[in-house]
Amino acid sequence: KEYNDENINKIALESLIKKKLKEKEVNKNNIILNEGTAEIEMNALLEKISLGDLDKVNQLIEGGIFKKKDLLEKVSVELRWNLLVASLFKNKIIINEEGIKEKIQKISKNQKINEYLVSEIFIDSENKTELKKKLEKILISIDQVGFKNTAIQFSSSPSSQEGGELGWLSEDQISEKLLEEMNKIEPGMISKPIPTSNGLLLLKVHEKKTSKKEINIKQNLQKLILIEKNKQLRRFGIDYLNKIRINAKIKHL
Numbered sequence: 001k002e003y004n005d006e007n008i009n010k011i012a013l014e015s016l017i018k019k020k021l022k023e024k025e026v027n028k029n030n031i032i033l034n035e036g037t038a039e040i041e042m043n044a045l046l047e048k049i050s051l052g053d054l055d056k057v058n059q060l061i062e063g064g065i066f067k068k069k070d071l072l073e074k075v076s077v078e079l080r081w082n083l084l085v086a087s088l089f090k091n092k093i094i095i096n097e098e099g100i101k102e103k104i105q106k107i108s109k110n111q112k113i114n115e116y117l118v119s120e121i122f123i124d125s126e127n128k129t130e131l132k133k134k135l136e137k138i139l140i141s142i143d144q145v146g147f148k149n150t151a152i153q154f155s156s157s158p159s160s161q162e163g164g165e166l167g168w169l170s171e172d173q174i175s176e177k178l179l180e181e182m183n184k185i186e187p188g189m190i191s192k193p194i195p196t197s198n199g200l201l202l203l204k205v206h207e208k209k210t211s212k213k214e215i216n217i218k219q220n221l222q223k224l225i226l227i228e229k230n231k232q233l234r235r236f237g238i239d240y241l242n243k244i245r246i247n248a249k250i251k252h253l
Helices: 002-028 037-049 054-062 068-092 097-110 128-145 147-154 158-162 176-182 217-251
Strands: 112-124 165-170 194-196 199-212
Touching (some): 002 068, 037 068, 068 158, 097 217, 112 128, 112 158, 128 199, 147 158, 176 194, 176 199
Antiparallel strands (some): 112 165, 112 199
């Protein structure tokens, strides 16, 4: 138990370091939110996590389990960081529109589409050794406090603010690589670690269903283009944060 607690404390420290690096960078670049934006986002997050039971949230706050001020600060930093990343890398996004169209057309011919209720934990690191250590610690945390709580605290993805929840995803929104792994597991199970270009991804499939629907190709195209843009911005953001971290280490040598 002491060993597990020690590991989780190390991951918590890692999460705090990332927050401080992001905060310093957005302050340096003078990234400002519109008044009330962070509070609206935080309240939506709390309602989603508590499944609408805000009394439960208030009990946690009153019991000192977490502080609303700290959560608001974390949400604010993440929103400002996303704005910074978008402003820096929006012109580097590459979209294969024809490839996306082909995928939608292929699925639309069947008039049936598989859907998955999914959560994620994304683990990034500067090297393979560190990545392996992080994975081991995060698996311990999942075992102790569950997938959602672990995602909130330790995932590097923007979805961490919502406990890693991605909601219902249709198969045309998911890459072939991830779809293959998700089809290997039953509802309620967690995928094996999936390598990505800059880390590892853990997916939890809560439910699966097949829907019969007419697919609007134009509407779905715009939706999938937006998803791909956000996916690429996430990768740019992770690489950018790692670069900032390396530079910070060099300055302290």
